[in-house]
Amino acid sequence: MxxxxxxxxxxxxxxxxxxxxxxxxxxxxxxxxxxxxxxxxxxxxxxxxxxxxxxxxxxxxxxxxxxxxxxxxxxSSKEVKKLTLAKIASIDEKLKEFHSLRDELSHLVNCCNGDDRPSCPILDELSK
Amino acid sequence: MxxxxxxxxxxxxxxxxxxxxxxxxxxxxxxxxxxxxxxxxxxxxxxxxxxxxxxxxxxxxxxxxxxxxxxxxxxSSKEVKKLTLAKIASIDEKLKEFHSLRDELSHLVNCCNGDDRPSCPILDELSK
DNA sequence: TCTTTACATTCCAGTAACTGGAGACTTTAT
DNA sequence: ATAAAGTCTCCAGTTACTGGAATGTAAAGA
Incomplete structure (x- = not known):
């Protein structure tokens, strides 16, 4: 084809x-x-x-x-399993990173009024 | 400097x-x-x-x-908050993806003997 | 002062895994 | 015969840098 x-x-x-x-x-x-x-x-x-x-x-x-x-x-299925376990481990690392990233960002968002005034804890944190 | x-x-x-x-x-x-x-x-x-x-x-x-x-x-802090919320949403999506990926892979790993024989549920699944 | 060493510059190429597009050719349908 | 659809190769662009070569400048030691 x-x-x-x-x-x-x-x-x-x-x-x-x-x-x-x-x-x-x-x-x-x-x-x-x-x-x-x-x-x-x-x-x-x-x-x-x-x-x-x-x-x-x-x-x-x-x-x-x-x-x-x-x-x-x-x-041997051993080899395949090994590759897959390594892949899981690397996914776990990414998960950890993204989780802590998410937590920090949502903490910042909660501190931010999100109104028309310039005061912004998010930018404050980024500039520290 | x-x-x-x-x-x-x-x-x-x-x-x-x-x-x-x-x-x-x-x-x-x-x-x-x-x-x-x-x-x-x-x-x-x-x-x-x-x-x-x-x-x-x-x-x-x-x-x-x-x-x-x-x-x-x-x-206005509103603009910053908006950007940050969008970022959180995209992180959430990635988290979801990686979580389900992890679950599927670890399910496969659990089914695999990981011995010296060729039979391997992981490859079986990939070839379906 | 001369020389070595450290630091700086630009430019080119490579990374991962495709995706888009140009220009040319082949096949299929009308 | 012609038009449309499918396919080919080749080149460039994507993201956010990183490595290296060739070259120029500055600082430190003899």
Whole structure:
């Protein structure tokens, strides 16, 4: 199938699918006459896999790793679990950061009248 | 003072301070002989302000806005509060995303034996 | 004074993961 | 035959810096 159908089936944009070909993540065959990329169902399965992993916040390089584990019938589940645990840990860090950010900001907002006068505890805090 | 002291006092890197000059956020005077950037205490205060706002996850453009409010003695606190509330809302969205991501991933991890055998519920889920 | 060292300048490239657009070619529909 | 839709490659832009090269200036030591 052509790229637009592969994109539709995998839920990715044509640009993204072409990008994944460029970076050698999913390299389809080529139609010799037209030069058009020609995707198989297997290619689409890989695109799907990548799309899902990306939505799980795995980076492109991590996706590459997961993909090669996915295609290796002899891999151990230990390796996959390790990658996933690391991903969870990094998400936990981000969560912590964002939580404390949120707390500080909402504290500032609560202190601010939000009226037409210039006095503003938020700016006061930022300038300290 | 020269750029390295301004950097030190504001807790930013020299590169970053120079970058803020390039994008016209904090434009110091120049020493005519040497061409060196020459920072005042006021400039450092602005750098500080920006550094803090960045740590609060405000984008450069938002910092620009906050900075002009900060320098406008007649601004209303309403405007600042509005920006900050929008920032909190966007942080809340990210928090929600990361929370559900975390939950899904940790569910998968719990299902995975993590042994030397190839069977892996994580990859199974990604390939669905 | 000379030299070394530290600090400063500009400019270019790279980061992550795409996205948008131009110009050209192929396929499909009318 | 022509027009529209789909595809191709290549280049630039996004965010907020960071690293490095080549070059110039200032301060400190011999």
């Amino acid at each position: 052509n790229i637009s159908q592969a994109a539709k089936l995998s839920g990715l944009s044509v640009k993204t699918v072409r990008y994944y070909a460029d970076i050698k993540m999913v390299e389809p065959a080529r139609n010799i006459q037209s030069g058009y990329r020609s995707y198989t169902n297997d290619d689409v399965a890989k695109l799907n896999f990548i799309g899902k992993a990306r939505r799980f916040n795995f980076s492109i390089e991590e996706c590459r790793e997961l993909l090669s584990l996915y295609q290796d019938k002899n891999r | 020269n750029i390295s002291q301004a950097a030190k006092l504001s807790g930013l890197s020299v590169k970053t301070v120079r970058y803020y000059a390039d994008i016209k956020m904090v434009e110091p005077a120049r020493n005519i002989q040497s061409g060196y950037r020459s920072y005042t205490n006021d400039d450092v205060a602005k750098l500080n302000f920006i550094g803090k706002a960045r740590r609060f996850n405000f984008s450069i453009e938002e910092c620009r806005e906050l900075l002009s409010l900060y320098q406008d003695k007649n601004r």
